[in-house]
Amino acid sequence: MKNNRKIRYAGLSCVLLCLIGCKTPSVVQKTENKTVPALYADTAADTINTGKIQWRSYFTDQNLVTLIETALQNNQELNITLQEIQIAQSEVRARKGEYLPFIGFNAGASLDKSGRYTSTGSGEATTEIMPGKETPDPLPNYGFGISASWEIDIWNKLHNAKKAALNRYLSSVEGKNFVVTNLIAEIANSYYELLALDNQLEIVNQNIDIQSNALRVVKIQKEAARVNELAVRRFEAQIFNTQSLQFEIRQEIYESENKINFLLGRFPQTIVRNGNSFNTMVPPAVHAGIPSQLLENRPDIKKAEMELIAAKLDIKVAKAKFYPSLGISAGIGYEAFNTKYLLTSPESLMYSVAGDLIAPLINRNAIKASYISANAKQIQAVYNYERTLVNAYIEVANQLSKIKNTAQSYDLKSKQVQALNESIKISNDLFSSARADYMEVLLTQKDALESKFELIETKQQQLSAFVTIYKALGGGWN
Structure with a gap:
């Protein structure tokens, strides 16, 4: 009889503890919106996606491929991220041991x-x-x-904590993939920038020769009393300005080389490259696919998704602390x-x-705070996921537009450079025959130099757009 009474009291105690423990504060959770537009603007439906191409196939310059391979081995930021993966993996192992x-x-x-x-x-x-x-x-x-x-683990508190740690481990893996994608894109952009500077330096050197020849003609004409000393000084000033530009570009080349060396995790040294191929580089065809493919291709979206899943599990873990x-x-x-x-x-x-x-009975403020905080972090994770998704779509849309516009701009600037190159010869001939003023020669040379620089910059922007669209589509990590 006494034993039955003890069992009855124990049962009532368990029910009382459950009723008290199960009372949790009310919170409003948020569900993420994964909806994206069906297509990118001004594009047709295409299931082929450039982002799925292996980076060695996308970048065909062997010098660039060698640089990327070196960076993937030695880059300090990437190696730090790899250690974060080890830390996250150890956390999974620790959580798994807690419910054994x-x-x-x-x-x-x-x-x-x-x-x-x-x-x-x-x-x-x-x-x-x-x-x-x-x-x-x-x-x-x-x-x-x-x-x-x-x-x-009657409320799956420990099991959910392990699953949350597992998703954070997967998030760290996607974080590493995102670092790889950005690293490859940054090296490729810096490499093309370096090639552009090499070509600008070559143009400056050629322009110095052209201006020097013009200066000799002006000096001859001064001796013949066809021009005055002002013309000679203006031509000399133009040469000095171009020569100073030469040293500015050399400094930019030096800094660009060291930027690449830093990404490769090594001390300054010459970057092997072939600048002569810059103007003949033909960017590969780009297939953007459909926006929904971003969810599986982009590492930052997948990382945000794993963090969101972990945040939802953290709410369950925090809620389980109210229970016996x-x-x-x-x-x-x-x-x-x-x-x-x-x-x-x-x-x-x-x-x-x-x-x-x-079961917690009195002064459950710490548990309530933990639960409310977990819910707030889950809402943050939702907003972060949605922001990452919108940002990914906009990045792709911007680069698709940039590819189209830079291609048209490059064609027009090529015609401008051709026209100004011809105008240099015409202005020199007219000046030699005293049918043009020396200012026309100076302005023509100045405009020609600027147009050549702009042509190179447009080419660099065009190549940069093809690098960035590859990154935006999630290419490089696979």
């Missing part, structure tokens, strides 16, 4: 001396271990055994005051089994 039983071995020895006229001392004095022998005083104690503890937790502990071993009795069975055998049901 903890088993340990323990051994020890102690010595106790109680006062003779105390309840403990007087009891020990009259206790006989063997006939005619009192309990030793002081009392030693030796023992060893195995102990185990296990929290029963059930723990079981057990131990078995041997204990005796003398080592010669240590393995005596069953006298020296000791064991224990216990179960604990614990």
